[in-house]
Amino acid sequence: MKKIGFLxxxxxxxxxxxxxxxxxxxxLQSVDLAVAAEELGADGAYFRVHHFAQQLASPFPLLxxxxxxxxxxxxxTAVIDMRYENPLYMAEDAGSADLISGGRLQLGISRGSPEQVIDGWRHFGYEPAEGTTDADMGRRHAEVLLDVLRGEGFARPNPNPMFPNPPGLLRLEPHSMGLRDRIWWGAGSNATAVWAAQLGMNLQSSTLKDDETGQPFHVQQAEQIRAYRHAWTDAGHAHTPRVSVSRSIFPLVSNEDRAYFGRGNQGQDQIxxxxxxxxxxxxxxxxDEPDRLVSQLAGDEAIAEADTLLLTIPNQLGVDYNAHVIEAILKHVAPALGWR
Structure with a gap:
């Protein structure tokens, strides 16, 4: 069984x-598609965050x-670039979104990837500490976020506050219990997947990663997932981790599908x-046609290793078409592969 959502x-x-x-x-179409996906029986609505681009940027109002x-x-989310984030402010926003949803937030974060502008995080007011990189800064922001999401007090209260304080040090509010265990790290390498496991984060592995062995993508990604799970076991965490992979999958069940995706030029990994x-x-x-698609997907080692599959969608084709793609996968592909 797998959880299946869209990205x-x-x-x-x-x-x-x-x-x-x-x-x-x-x-607005993102909201409508999430509603439609829920009605179809999909398990997740996930969104990528990019700055300085005509793409979704500030995720928490949308979520x-x-x-x-x-x-x-x-x-x-899959994922938020932590180089741009104030982790304390982020914890408040995430706590609010999680409480509004009744504890359904699955927050994917990462150290970031190449962006639209040079050192865009500098425009947001962030600078790496001396002797460190922007990637180090992103990981440090993530560590602070994880720490404050535990809900433990850390701030000394004002002796003359505007409103009465509870006893002891104060935590960030609103606090959402359990959100700390629903943070995911978008890992681009085996080493960062291991690091995420050691910190007790779930793993998001997308449609690209560092080419570390020269093997096919799905084989390298499966090895990354296995390294993550070994590190999780070694760390002794009490709960079971989750792992997601992202894929572009299009069953060709209509003439419209074949017009958009039936040209057969996307079947190879790229470097x-x-x-x-x-x-x-x-x-x-x-x-491909559903029967051939099932056969191809059955050989994808990383999908087999993961418990969650995120379907990357062509959102500019509109809500109705993307709902059709999700429905086609749930109806024609997932049952044949034992995912449902």
Whole structure:
């Protein structure tokens, strides 16, 4: 059994064919798609966060709105770039969104990836400490977030407060019990997956990672997941971790599907560079008739290792089409693979 959700980057543009032409469209359609996905029986509505781009950026108002409109679907991110974040302010926003949703928030974070502008986090007021990198800064912000989400007091109260204080040191409010165990780390390498396990975070592994062995993407990703689980066991955490992978999967069940995705040119892994030093491998997309799609997906080792599958969607094709894609996967693919 697997949880199956969608992952949207929340693009908008005025280009021909786009049904998401403004920021308002991207936000409101994200809410509508989450509602539709819940009605179809999907398990999660997840969103990517990018700054300085015509994509979703500030996730917590959106997650809170979805939480208020839905009843059961998980709401989450995959991922938030922690180089840009004030972890204390973030803890307050996350606590609020989680309480509004009744404890359904699954918060994916990471140290970040190449962005639209040079050192964009500097514009947000953040600088790495001397002798450290921006990646170090992102991981440090994550550690602070994890610490304050425990709900323990750390701030000395004012002896003459505006309102009466409870005894002892004060914590951030609102505090949402259990959210600390629903933080996920987006790991691009085996080493950061191990680090996430040691800190007790769930693992999100997307459609790209550092090319560490030269093997096919799904094989490297499966090895990353196994290394994470070994590190989790060694750390002695009390609860069971969760692991998600992201994939672009399109069952070709209509003429519209075949027009969009039936050209057969996305069936191979790709190699690229995230920066001058980091060689990355990008996982293939899957698009085929349902029976052939089932056969292809059955050989994906990383999907087999994961308990959660996030379907990356072409959000600019609109709510109705993306709901159709999700329904086709739940109906034609998931049962045949034993995911449902």
């Amino acid at each position: 949207s980057f929340g693009h908008w543009s005025s280009s021909q064919g786009s049904r998401t032409r403004s920021a308002a469209d991207a936000l 809170a709105a979805i939480g208020a409109r839905t009843q059961s679907i998980e709401i989450g 690229g560079y995230l920066d001058a030093q980091t060689r990355a491998i990008f996982g293939r997309s899957y698009a």
